[in-house]
Amino acid sequence: MGPWHVLGLEATGDTRAIKRAYARLLKSTRPDEHPRQFQALHAAYKRALSLAEQHARAADAGPETATGEQAERKPVATAAETLPPSPERPEWPASVVPDDPLVAPEESEPAFLDQPPPPARDPEPAWTAARELEEREPEEDERLAASREHERLLIQCQALLDREGQPAAETEWRFLASNPWMLDSAFHHGLGDALMARLVERSRQQEGTPPLDAATLGYLNSLFDWEGRRGLLAARFGDAAMERVLAPLDASSSGDQALLRGLRGGKETVPPARQANAEPKPETLYFTGMTLRMVALVIDLLVLAALLVMPIWVVSIMVADFNGTGGDIRIESFMSFFLVLAVPAYLLMALVMEAGPRQATPGKRMLGLRVTNREFQRLPFLHNLWRVIAFVVVNALTSKVVILVNLFLKGYLLHDRVSRSYVINWARSQREEKDAK
Amino acid sequence: MAIVGIDLGTTNSACGVWTGQGVELISNRLGDVLTPSVVGVDASGEIMVGRTARQRLIHHSDRTVAAFKRLMGTDHKVTLGNQRFSATELSSLVLRSLKEDAEAHLGEPVTEAVISVPAYFNDNQRHATKQAAELAGLTVRRLINEPTAAAMAYGLHEKQEGLFLILDLGGGTFDVSLLEFFDGVMEVHASAGDNFLGGEDFVDAMIDDVLARHELSRDSLPASVMQNLYLQMEGAKRRLGNTQTLTLKLGDREVIHEVTPEWFAGVVTPLLLRVKHPIERALRDASLHPDKVDDVVLVGGSTRLALFRSTVGKMFGRLPSCHLDPDTVVAMGAAIQAGLLERGEGLDDVVLTDVCPYTLGTGVVNEDNPKLGDYFLPIIERNSVVPISVERQLSTASDNQTKMKILIYQGENRLVEKNVYLGELGVAVPKGPRGQESVTVRYSYDMNGLLEVDVKVESTGKTYYQLIEHTPGALSEDDKARSLERLAALKFHPRDGEENRALLARGERLYESSLGERREWVADLMGRFEQVLDRQNPLDIARAQKKFREALDSLEGEDWF
Numbered sequence A: 001m002g003p004w005h006v007l008g009l010e011a012t013g014d015t016r017a018i019k020r021a022y023a024r025l026l027k028s029t030r031p032d033e034h035p036r037q038f039q040a041l042h043a044a045y046k047r048a049l050s051l052a053e054q055h056a057r058a059a060d061a062g063p064e065t066a067t068g069e070q071a072e073r074k075p076v077a078t079a080a081e082t083l084p085p086s087p088e089r090p091e092w093p094a095s096v097v098p099d100d101p102l103v104a105p106e107e108s109e110p111a112f113l114d115q116p117p118p119p120a121r122d123p124e125p126a127w128t129a130a131r132e133l134e135e136r137e138p139e140e141d142e143r144l145a146a147s148r149e150h151e152r153l154l155i156q157c158q159a160l161l162d163r164e165g166q167p168a169a170e171t172e173w174r175f176l177a178s179n180p181w182m183l184d185s186a187f188h189h190g191l192g193d194a195l196m197a198r199l200v201e202r203s204r205q206q207e208g209t210p211p212l213d214a215a216t217l218g219y220l221n222s223l224f225d226w227e228g229r230r231g232l233l234a235a236r237f238g239d240a241a242m243e244r245v246l247a248p249l250d251a252s253s254s255g256d257q258a259l260l261r262g263l264r265g266g267k268e269t270v271p272p273a274r275q276a277n278a279e280p281k282p283e284t285l286y287f288t289g290m291t292l293r294m295v296a297l298v299i300d301l302l303v304l305a306a307l308l309v310m311p312i313w314v315v316s317i318m319v320a321d322f323n324g325t326g327g328d329i330r331i332e333s334f335m336s337f338f339l340v341l342a343v344p345a346y347l348l349m350a351l352v353m354e355a356g357p358r359q360a361t362p363g364k365r366m367l368g369l370r371v372t373n374r375e376f377q378r379l380p381f382l383h384n385l386w387r388v389i390a391f392v393v394v395n396a397l398t399s400k401v402v403i404l405v406n407l408f409l410k411g412y413l414l415h416d417r418v419s420r421s422y423v424i425n426w427a428r429s430q431r432e433e434k435d436a437k
Numbered sequence B: 001m002a003i004v005g006i007d008l009g010t011t012n013s014a015c016g017v018w019t020g021q022g023v024e025l026i027s028n029r030l031g032d033v034l035t036p037s038v039v040g041v042d043a044s045g046e047i048m049v050g051r052t053a054r055q056r057l058i059h060h061s062d063r064t065v066a067a068f069k070r071l072m073g074t075d076h077k078v079t080l081g082n083q084r085f086s087a088t089e090l091s092s093l094v095l096r097s098l099k100e101d102a103e104a105h106l107g108e109p110v111t112e113a114v115i116s117v118p119a120y121f122n123d124n125q126r127h128a129t130k131q132a133a134e135l136a137g138l139t140v141r142r143l144i145n146e147p148t149a150a151a152m153a154y155g156l157h158e159k160q161e162g163l164f165l166i167l168d169l170g171g172g173t174f175d176v177s178l179l180e181f182f183d184g185v186m187e188v189h190a191s192a193g194d195n196f197l198g199g200e201d202f203v204d205a206m207i208d209d210v211l212a213r214h215e216l217s218r219d220s221l222p223a224s225v226m227q228n229l230y231l232q233m234e235g236a237k238r239r240l241g242n243t244q245t246l247t248l249k250l251g252d253r254e255v256i257h258e259v260t261p262e263w264f265a266g267v268v269t270p271l272l273l274r275v276k277h278p279i280e281r282a283l284r285d286a287s288l289h290p291d292k293v294d295d296v297v298l299v300g301g302s303t304r305l306a307l308f309r310s311t312v313g314k315m316f317g318r319l320p321s322c323h324l325d326p327d328t329v330v331a332m333g334a335a336i337q338a339g340l341l342e343r344g345e346g347l348d349d350v351v352l353t354d355v356c357p358y359t360l361g362t363g364v365v366n367e368d369n370p371k372l373g374d375y376f377l378p379i380i381e382r383n384s385v386v387p388i389s390v391e392r393q394l395s396t397a398s399d400n401q402t403k404m405k406i407l408i409y410q411g412e413n414r415l416v417e418k419n420v421y422l423g424e425l426g427v428a429v430p431k432g433p434r435g436q437e438s439v440t441v442r443y444s445y446d447m448n449g450l451l452e453v454d455v456k457v458e459s460t461g462k463t464y465y466q467l468i469e470h471t472p473g474a475l476s477e478d479d480k481a482r483s484l485e486r487l488a489a490l491k492f493h494p495r496d497g498e499e500n501r502a503l504l505a506r507g508e509r510l511y512e513s514s515l516g517e518r519r520e521w522v523a524d525l526m527g528r529f530e531q532v533l534d535r536q537n538p539l540d541i542a543r544a545q546k547k548f549r550e551a552l553d554s555l556e557g558e559d560w561f
Helices: A003-007 A015-028 A035-061 A068-073 A077-082 A108-114 A128-133 A138-162 A170-176 A185-205 A214-224 A230-237 A239-251 A257-261 A290-323 A330-353 A362-366 A381-397 A399-406 A414-419 A426-436 B051-055 B087-106 B123-135 B146-158 B199-213 B223-238 B261-285 B306-316 B329-341 B477-489 B498-513 B516-535 B538-556
Strands: A268-270 A369-372 A422-425 B003-008 B012-018 B023-025 B038-041 B047-049 B064-066 B077-080 B083-086 B112-117 B139-145 B162-169 B174-182 B185-194 B244-250 B253-259 B295-299 B351-355 B360-364 B375-380 B388-395 B403-410 B420-428 B438-445 B451-457 B463-465
Touching: A003 A015, A003 A035, A015 A035, A015 B185, A015 B351, A035 B388, A138 A170, A138 A185, A170 A214, A185 A214, A185 A230, A185 A239, A185 B261, A214 A239, A214 B261, A230 A239, A290 A330, A290 A362, A290 A369, A330 A381, A362 A369, A369 A426, A381 A414, A399 A414, A422 A426, B003 B087, B003 B146, B003 B329, B012 B087, B012 B329, B023 B329, B038 B051, B038 B077, B038 B087, B047 B051, B047 B087, B051 B064, B051 B498, B064 B077, B083 B087, B087 B112, B087 B123, B087 B477, B112 B123, B112 B146, B112 B329, B123 B139, B123 B420, B123 B477, B139 B146, B139 B329, B146 B162, B146 B174, B146 B185, B146 B295, B146 B329, B146 B351, B162 B261, B162 B306, B174 B261, B185 B261, B199 B223, B199 B244, B199 B261, B223 B244, B253 B261, B261 B306, B295 B306, B360 B388, B360 B438, B375 B388, B375 B438, B403 B438, B403 B451, B420 B451, B498 B516, B498 B538, B516 B538
Parallel strands: B003 B112, B112 B139, B162 B295, B185 B351
Antiparallel strands: A268 B077, A369 A422, B003 B012, B012 B023, B038 B047, B038 B064, B077 B083, B162 B174, B174 B185, B244 B253, B360 B375, B360 B403, B388 B438, B403 B420, B438 B451, B451 B463
């Protein structure tokens, strides 16, 4: 459906009429009530406006300029970035101070670099154009003063860039911001672009190493908005060059500094606690071999024997002695106590702790092992219950065969397979990753 | 029941309501239209909000906090005394205070509100604002962008048609909106901004410069000294224009500092340059020449700075206009929007169309240069008109992938990590060779500037709705219930006698910051005032209040608030 049909108009170049029709239709197609119809209406409105504008431009400039190319470029909002500066007002959004011969990077730049850098604060570089303009109007004077200042600042910048040895620190660039001329749009843009031209040149000479460190670049970017104007700059210097120069910006991460600066008062601010799953996961994860699994099991059982079975056994013997029913069967009674108490306790412990934040029983934890699901994340409680049941069923029913088979399964044991869970040797995975780096 | 319009600002908040004839701004318990967004806890654990709390910012800085709007949408918390608060909770305390004032003024319960947020607030910050309102017992009918709200107030006030550029420089945020007003349509063309640029940063820049001159760092000075310095600089910023000589106490040293307009200009130039970037970007995005703008409108307290005005003036070659009070115009606009939602009488049929100021997208695997990290795939482009809903197809990146994680980001950088993380959702996909399985991701952006994401798995047809997880700063239902319970248990200072407490807090501040005879005089004044309060005779109290305030005014020259 064409835009004119949606708006209920004949094709027209009258933007006023288009707006009126849109406004009328909008009253019955409110964006919050009819979002879909509204999008269609709005699209039609925008299209109609751009058609009308083309029409008007074609009427203005004669038929030859109203080519298809223009028609295609118009509706894209960002097309403005490539729009040439309008001839009536060269200072906007022209990015170059017009009189400056040094800003055009193609010709003058290398010549400048060949010369020895002039003294940093010399306000009078060879400036011939200046003399010719001297007797003009005050406006011209101001322009002249601007280009002089531009020159002076650029020389200062170049001196910082050229310094041998220790590169200039971010604080040494602060002189730029305190310059009153910086608030002038044309001056500010001109200087930013000229400085960028220097940086591009420099990175070309240095074979790709970025000419500035992240802190300095970050500071200069906050002054000149290179990141925001990247599209414009890339059109001039090329994508690859921008990539080279601005690489440190891409690599640096913005901290919370800006966030906390403005805050007033308060005893302290508490940063977000690091969450358990925020810990970096090693690239390669290893299963836990049979030996380590057995060692972990033994440790767990020993722990339980010491903390749970032993005290109960001792008490029961003391009670038996007191009653006079005790005999010589103490060692055997310990074993039966162990079987009755430790095995269920182990299962209970596994059930609770493997689904807990540590994802391991004490023995597994000591060895740096973790129980995970197939996404390498903590098991939900019910999943872990299924894992424990699988452990009991698989091992109790077919114990000897299972142990034999497990020996060949490289740490992905039968009950792991049945319960779709892993026991990961986290400590080893982390170690290997560190070694690899 | 009336819907109120609330401007929840970094420095000050305000509240208004549509009455049929116009906007009525609601005064708080102290009779002020502006309530400072400051929250304090006193020694007995009672909460205070507003001017009383603000007076305590210097000498009880560990129990008082301001400018917490900066932390909205993050997981940072602030400790006051022995309690810990998130920015959402602190904001809810301010909202609760405003709500009570509105209820006292209107004589009926208030449960619904239109709340303004900076246009450049991201999704996390918007969600946090909405939750703050819920914690305060308010349902948010609409989140309105601050410049848009200001434009509504202007549009209705001036009855003028054309293209306006609204610059909103508040205490902590800077917003730019370009909008057009015609035939009862208010169309926002583009929004841009800087979430970390406001009046507070200007003061910070002044402080940093002074400290750098004397080779001191912020950490080396005690909190009360810093707060005092902040107060002096804040005052100096307000009185710029002629040279002021300040005596600053920096720890054990006393230094004389001259505040001249030139010094100030030099110190804040980097900030003024940052002001220009979003303006230029908004114009670029709308493909507009600055000449086409009919009027530049200034909103927000910090636009009073002469330097800001002249910078903007130079950019556009004309003086910006500022006919309405820049401090309250946003609250007025929010109240108008509330009136529109009620289809209130006396309001012409105005339809507002807004845009989303950020590009919204997701992360996709970067195959050319994996070292750099994933690329950002835009789904909704910035400055698209809202409400909008866009679909994109994504496919699996490796063989036998069983799960796809859709990471939701907002921002303009082509590297996904450098954008603002909004959340993620995971969907299960059937196994298969890479690229075979695909999902359709739908981003929907509503009028409030809130995002919803649905994912549909193509081969199974299974759809996942709104499962954004791990949103920073957001509360889960459990958290919210817990937070509500905790906040409900907090005791507020009773409304009655707030004026007296504010005066005493001010007296206390003066007492602690002055010396010798002056100090004794303040103590004497406070003692006498307290005696009158004890007698509980309303007439006497009113008289003593007036006297006490005048005495304090004469001592201080002016009320610094």
